[in-house]
Amino acid sequence: KNGFLVRKVHADSDGKRTPRGKRGWKTFYAILKGLILYLQKGEYRPEKQLSDEDLKNAVSIHHSLAMKASDYSKRPNVFYLRTADWRVYLFQAPNDEQMQSWITRINTV
């Protein structure tokens, strides 16, 4: 599954709150391949290679949990992703259908 997602990093590994200055929303083209969610920066082109920075932004979704961010009301269509090492991301999908689809795909790999 692929598509645009806007990401906010809420907690780093071990659940430590991500410091101010690193909590802003950023748009990526997300590519879910196996157990890795790749987050590609910049303009989307199908043949584009993942950069070193893209690889650093990749998220392992092994033993992770995605759920609708019902308590987050500043933006619509936002879901949480909590990883096995207790990172927490917020992702905003373009619409409700896409949000549901990402949640299902992430939770059923």
Ligand code: I3P
């Ligand atoms: C963050 C940025 C986020 C905001 C976050 C800020 O600043 O303004 O949009 O989250 O607030 O810390 P920075 O880009 O300097 O990291 P919201 O959009 O959810 O308000 P937070 O620290 O309360 O999460």
